[in-house]
Amino acid sequence: xxxxxxTGIRAALLPVPLVLGLLGAAAAPAGAVGSRTSHASHTSHASHTSxxxxxxxxxxxxxxxDALVRHRTETVINAPLRTVWKLQTDVERWPSWQTPVESVExxxxxxxxxxxxxxxxxxxPPNPSTPATSLEIxxxxxxxxxxxxxxxxxxxxxxxxxxxxxxxxxFTEVKGGVRVSTEETHTGAQVExxxxxxxxxxxxxxxxxxxxxxxxAEARAHKQFLQEHA
Numbered sequence: 001x002x003x004x005x006x007t008g009i010r011a012a013l014l015p016v017p018l019v020l021g022l023l024g025a026a027a028a029p030a031g032a033v034g035s036r037t038s039h040a041s042h043t044s045h046a047s048h049t050s051x052x053x054x055x056x057x058x059x060x061x062x063x064x065x066d067a068l069v070r071h072r073t074e075t076v077i078n079a080p081l082r083t084v085w086k087l088q089t090d091v092e093r094w095p096s097w098q099t100p101v102e103s104v105e106x107x108x109x110x111x112x113x114x115x116x117x118x119x120x121x122x123x124x125p126p127n128p129s130t131p132a133t134s135l136e137i138x139x140x141x142x143x144x145x146x147x148x149x150x151x152x153x154x155x156x157x158x159x160x161x162x163x164x165x166x167x168x169x170x171f172t173e174v175k176g177g178v179r180v181s182t183e184e185t186h187t188g189a190q191v192e193x194x195x196x197x198x199x200x201x202x203x204x205x206x207x208x209x210x211x212x213x214x215x216x217a218e219a220r221a222h223k224q225f226l227q228e229h230a
Contacts, residue, residue: 056168056183058149061142063166067185068195071203074181075210076174079221084178085147085171087217091118097216098209102134116141124158133159147171163188180213182206 055062056072063070077084087097089112094101100122107117117140126132139154150169155162163186170181184206191198 056149056170056181058151058168058170059143059145061151061168063168063183063185064187067166067187069186069191069198069202070184071199071206072181072183073203073206073210074179075214076177076179077214077217078177079217081147081171081173081178083221083224084180084213084217087213087220088150088169091120094120098212107138112141112144114141114144124161133161135161161188161190163191178217180210182210 055065087093091112092104092106094104102121102123104118104120107119108115117138119136119138121134121136124133124135135156135158137154137156139152141150141152143149143151148171151167153164153166155164165184165186167184168182170179172179172181184202186198186202
C-alpha cells in the first residue's frame with residue numbers, strides 16, 4: 001500500500017498507538033507481589049518523562065531496532081504493583097478503562113502467558129484518504145515476566161491501513177508506587193511515509209495509555225484503601 005498524505009495519516013492512525021498490543025501474565029510469579037501503597041489518590045495526574053536512551057527489554061528482547069517510528073516514555077503510578085499489573089494483563093476488561101478499545105476477544109484460555117493471543121478493535125473516523133472503518137489488532141505475547149515486564153507484537157489492520165507494532169512494558173516498584181516505562185515501534189508504508197507525524201501520534205497515544213492506566217489503578221487503590229480502613 002502506497003503512503004498517504006500526512007492529514008490522512010493523522011486521522012487514520014490516531015487510535016492506533018492505544019491499541020497495538022497484547023498483554024500477558026506468567027503462570028507463576030517471579031518474585032513477591034508489591035506491597036500495598038497507602039492513601040493512593042484517584043485524582044492525581046500522570047507526569048510523563050521521555051527516555052531517549054537505552055531501549056527497554058523484556059527477557060532480553062526489545063523493540064524493532066530498525067523501525068523509523070518509535071517512542072519511549074514513563075510515569076509513576078501511586079498504586080500497588082499487583083493493581084497495576086492486574087489492570088494491564090486482564091485484557092478482556094480493557095474496554096472498562098481504555099476509552100478507544102471497543103471489544104476484546106481472547107484467542108486462547110487461562111492466564112495470559114508467552115504465546116497467548118487475542119483480537120481487539122477500535123474505530124477510525126473517515127478522512128480524505130480512507131473511509132470510516134474499524135481497526136482490528138491481533139496480538140501475541142512474545143516475552144513476559146510476572147510483575148516485571150511484557151513484550152508483545154501484532155499487526156493493526158483497517159481498510160487501506162496496516163501497521164506492525166512491537167511494544168515493551170517495564171514495571172518497577174519505587175518509593176510512592178510503581179514506575180511504568182513503555183517503548184513502542186511502528187513499521188509500515190503509511191507510517192513511514194510521514195515519520196514525524198507518525199512519531200508524534202505514537203507519543204500522544206502512549207501518553208494517553210499511561211494516563212488512563214494511572215487513573216484506573218489509582219482509583220482502584222484508593223477504593224481498596226477506603227474499604228480496608230472503613
